[in-house]
Amino acid sequence: MDSSSQWLLLFVSLQLLSGPLAAVVAGGRAGSEEFLERARESEFFEWMVGIRRRIHEKPELGYEEFETSELVRSELDRMGISYKHPVAVTGVVGFVGTGKPPFVALRADMDALAMQGTVVLLFQPAEEGGGGAKKMIEAGAVDNVEAIFGFHVSTNTPIGIVESRPGPVMAGSGFFEAVISGKGGHAAIPQHTIDPIVAASNVIVSLQHLVSREADPLDSQVVTVAKFQGGGAFNVIPDSVTIGGTFRAFSKESFFQLKQRIEEVIVGQASVQRCSATVSFLEKERPFFPVTINNDTLHAHFIKVAGEIVGPGNIRDRHPVMGAEDFAFFAEVVPSTYYYFLGMQNESGELLKPGHSPYFTVNEDVLPYGAALHASLAQKFLIQRADSALQSPSEAHSSSHDEL
Template sequence: MLKPFLGCISTRTPIGTVTSRTGPIMAGSGFFEAVISGKGGHAAIPQHTIDPIVSASNVIVSLQHLVSREADPLDSQVVTVGKFQGGGAFNVIPDSVTIGGTFRAFSKESLIQLKQRIKEVIIGQATVQRCSAIVDFSVEKKLFFPVTINSEHLHEHFQSVAGDMLGVRNVKDMQPLMGSEDFSFFTEVVPGYYYFLGMQNDARGKLESSHSPNFTINEDALPYGSALQASLAARAFSSFKWHTLIAYEAMKSCINTGFNTMNLLLLSLPVNLFKWPIL
């Protein structure tokens, strides 16, 4: 059976260390955008307008209540509005405002509930303010990402292989993250495994987040990732008595591509992937 492994670099984890967990490790996510329409006019005579900026502001505040007042505190969820566009002059109330954001959770049921309530809240709050709203969940055809779930069986395999290679003390458990990962499309179909590879070296100073424009790479981490991926593949294949061939091919792939590129892609029976973060 296809068994994918994916390693992602971590700027907060010391080099030579890996972190992971069994079960949900990365949240599922979706995106939304809403156009809230009113009636524009001069800022000096707001009584002649229907202000979509005030309406959108109420919408954003109300969306925050979906997590704080409707979600189970033990069921981690996030609703964030990161886009607010409307108006172009200091003294003009615009005809419409566009807002957009993301919602995240660790179960399909919670994601479905959030999607439904986001639409209801946006349309309902806009109506209260005499505005209308159109909500779109397929913003520029962005995909809904499933929850990334690590197989319990593969977790044991990973801990064994990583422990032998890096030492048990350098294989650590971690808390799940609200970030999303396209690797989840693999784990939704077949058992898979996702982990983080450390590249922080205090001697070289603090590394910025991988989502920062100041992000830099510590290439000293690449040999660790390449060797671990090769070992994960070779050990998995050993049960099929193909380990000699696979270990050779995997290591050759690491040597040819792993040390010289940002993306290490190692495909074998358990599909092994090591890459830099996307989302």
């Protein structure tokens, strides 16, 4: 999902907390279908569409979301929601509820209800490769959070359909870059040169064997060289060339095995061709993304809540994909995390372009679904957490000791 849509859907969820909803959710136990019904009402729908379009008029890159952040804060102020700013440069962390445990967080799309429990609102910058989630964690944004939900729209899934699965859902990813150096010279006398282009070509072919010949076929992995730069004339062999790419896997062990072998292959194959090579994994510019793994218990929670909103027949199992998501950083510090996909393709309309396409558009009819689902996921989690505490006297005593 493009970042501006993420900000918008956070607003949508927050708007569900405003005064008019209070009558609907008396006691903090509204039915999930009531969230969707409310989100579809014209006053909310027109508001969220207006916000989305305002954000899209001024797109901002990672850690440069200054106007978007200001818009977020103005809306939070309007709703009387407290927040911290700045967090991770342009990020905003809002709080709705008592300010006491239990805490549940919603990243990107966000809402909460005024009940025992606190919802943490994570307005995260720099999702597209900038490691914004990691910086939010370093700033303490998810301290004490017990569970966190996030989602992505799916342009090739019909609207009203949601998709997810327990366990790994998106791959861990990293990037590499290598400079392969030889000895340049005239193309007509290659015997007086050490050709780095030939060396790099052999390196690229050998890198493909890491997956086809060294990886378990049942353990999905990817190594892709997507960058090859060097030379500038038809008749000159350059002194060096630069190659770069990405590697991905569904387990930590496979990921770091790939990392080790990528460096070994590049250096070794360059040496065979009488060249030298230096390899960088660009961790400062593009931090490694962990595998995105869905908690089994939260998956059962998602199936129940989503079934109430879209119907059990509209929940699909989603096959893992090799794309990566910086939401995975939260799983390293938050006990329970969950990520799902929300269809927005209108079957009677023109096919939507993928999220990274310059022709990507948002089907605004999806907004009520995202708002209602995220609102209900947070509400039902807190209800179950509260009910569990009531059934366990020791836990209830422990959670209330600060008021004795």
